[in-house]
Amino acid sequence: MTEAKQKVVIVPCSGIGKTYGSVSRQAGYVVVEDLRPEDTQLAALSLLVMGDEASRAMLAGNPAITIDGCKLACATKMVRESGGVVAQDFAVLDVYRRYKQFKPQGIAELNEGGEQLARALAEEIVGIVDHITSGSGGRR
Amino acid sequence: MVDLPKKKVGIVACSGEELAEGTVTRLAALKVLEHLRPADTVTICLPLFLAGGAGDRAFARFYPTIAVDGCEQRCAARATEMYSSKPAASIMVRELVAENNLGQPEGKRCLNGAGLQAVDVTAERIAALVDDLLEKRWNRRAGTFAGPQDTPIPPQDSAETEKVATCSCGSGIPIQKVIISGQEVTLVALPLIFEQFREAGKSPGDATMHEMMDTVKIYNLVPAEAEPTYTTAILREYTTFWEQKNIIFQEYAR
Numbered sequence: 472m473t474e475a476k477q478k479v480v481i482v483p484c485s486g487i488g489k490t491y492g493s494v495s496r497q498a499g500y501v502v503v504e505d506l507r508p509e510d511t512q513l514a515a516l517s518l519l520v521m522g523d524e525a526s527r528a529m530l531a532g533n534p535a536i537t538i539d540g541c542k543l544a545c546a547t548k549m550v551r552e553s554g555g556v557v558a559q560d561f562a563v564l565d566v567y568r569r570y571k572q573f574k575p576q577g578i579a580e581l582n583e584g585g586e587q588l589a590r591a592l593a594e595e596i597v598g599i600v601d602h603i604t605s606g607s608g609g610r611r
Numbered sequence: 612m613v614d615l616p617k618k619k620v621g622i623v624a625c626s627g628e629e630l631a632e633g634t635v636t637r638l639a640a641l642k643v644l645e646h647l648r649p650a651d652t653v654t655i656c657l658p659l660f661l662a663g664g665a666g667d668r669a670f671a672r673f674y675p676t677i678a679v680d681g682c683e684q685r686c687a688a689r690a691t692e693m694y695s696s697k698p699a700a701s702i703m704v705r706e707l708v709a710e711n712n713l714g715q716p717e718g719k720r721c722l723n724g725a726g727l728q729a730v731d732v733t734a735e736r737i738a739a740l741v742d743d744l745l746e747k748r749w750n751r752r753a754g755t756f757a758g759p760q761d762t763p764i765p766p767q768d769s770a771e772t773e774k775v776a777t778c779s780c781g782s783g784i785p786i787q788k789v790i791i792s793g794q795e796v797t798l799v800a801l802p803l804i805f806e807q808f809r810e811a812g813k814s815p816g817d818a819t820m821h822e823m824m825d826t827v828k829i830y831n832l833v834p835a836e837a838e839p840t841y842t843t844a845i846l847r848e849y850t851t852f853w854e855q856k857n858i859i860f861q862e863y864a865r
Binding site: 483485486487488492496499513519520521523545546552578 | 624625626627628630633637638640641644645657658659660662663687689690693694719720
């Protein structure tokens with residue numbers, strides 16, 4: 472019998488009023504839809520808030536990477552409260568400090584700087600995903 | 612001058628990242644917050660009901676709230692009711708799409724034409740609900756619409772007309788925990804009330820407390836039989852607050 476392939480769960484923040492929230496979500500989509508569609512899956516925070524069984528099961532069987540848009544770190548907190556293991560937590564502000572050449576603006580629609588920052592963040596996330604899926608670790 | 616928050620309507624979008632309809636909720640909420648009703652609306656991220664503090668969980672009691680959901684799971688409506696208070700109104704994108712014979716929204720990152728239409732329709736519905744809710748009187752103690760016998764909310768501050776979208780991330784409603792008869796009680800808006808009274812030069816004392824308790828009772832349920840103990844405890848807290856502010860002021864003036 473073949474064991475189901477482990478997929479890393481990407482959990483971006485649900486931030487609605489700030490640019491960093493939009494960057495976190497965009498980075499999540501870049502990873503899940505463009506860069507590593509075979510190795511990752513997206514979890515919605517709203518479902519975790521409601522204790523959705525399928526989402527909890529997804530977290531129970533797979534490591535998670537969280538992307539928080541602000542210091543309140545809702546994504547990381549919700550994954551932990553849902554019984555998941557956070558393999559790596561990213562804070563968009565910290566990532567921005569590493570890529571200050573990208574100036575993110577906009578909420579409904581990110582500017583070029585926001586898109587570039589999301590892409591840079593996505594590349595960092597992919598590094599962690601590859602580390603996990605290669606079997607060399609990642610659980611913290 | 613510190614003002615207690617004027618009456619606004621809260622909007623809680625499900626923001627479901629895994630569905631195009633979730634993107635519709637987020638963009639529709641933003642359209643209302645930024646363009647259609649910027650002075651009358653405020654929002655909070657849904658996860659803050661769990662990940663935030665007591666002030667965040669007071670959100671839907673303080674503001675009559677519209678839950679905006681993408682799908683039948685109605686996470687925003689259910690979570691708001693479960694962790695804060697029953698939403699004053701609730702709408703669901705899929706129902707609006709069907710009602711208006713729109714196409715299927717698609718594209719979580721970049722909505723298709725039907726999705727953008729759904730954003731407009733949803734935003735217009737939210738704005739209409741905002742107008743309806745602002746006409747009604749909201750009881751912040753009970754988190755329900757007020758009957759004619761209930762205390763009216765404070766008059767709106769006409770000076771507060773700044774056209775900005777308001778996000779409650781990390782702020783929620785200011786609260787303060789006070790020990791009353793040995794029990795810790797969370798009082799909504801107390802820090803703002805203290806600040807407002809201090810700025811008006813109202814020093815701690817019986818006359819001030821009579822007026823302050825009237826304000827405290829707008830935002831909090833104070834059992835009639837416990838009012839004297841509440842008054843004593845709040846006077847104690849206000850006296851401490853007053854003295855600390857005066858010390859800070861004196862040190863600053865040196």
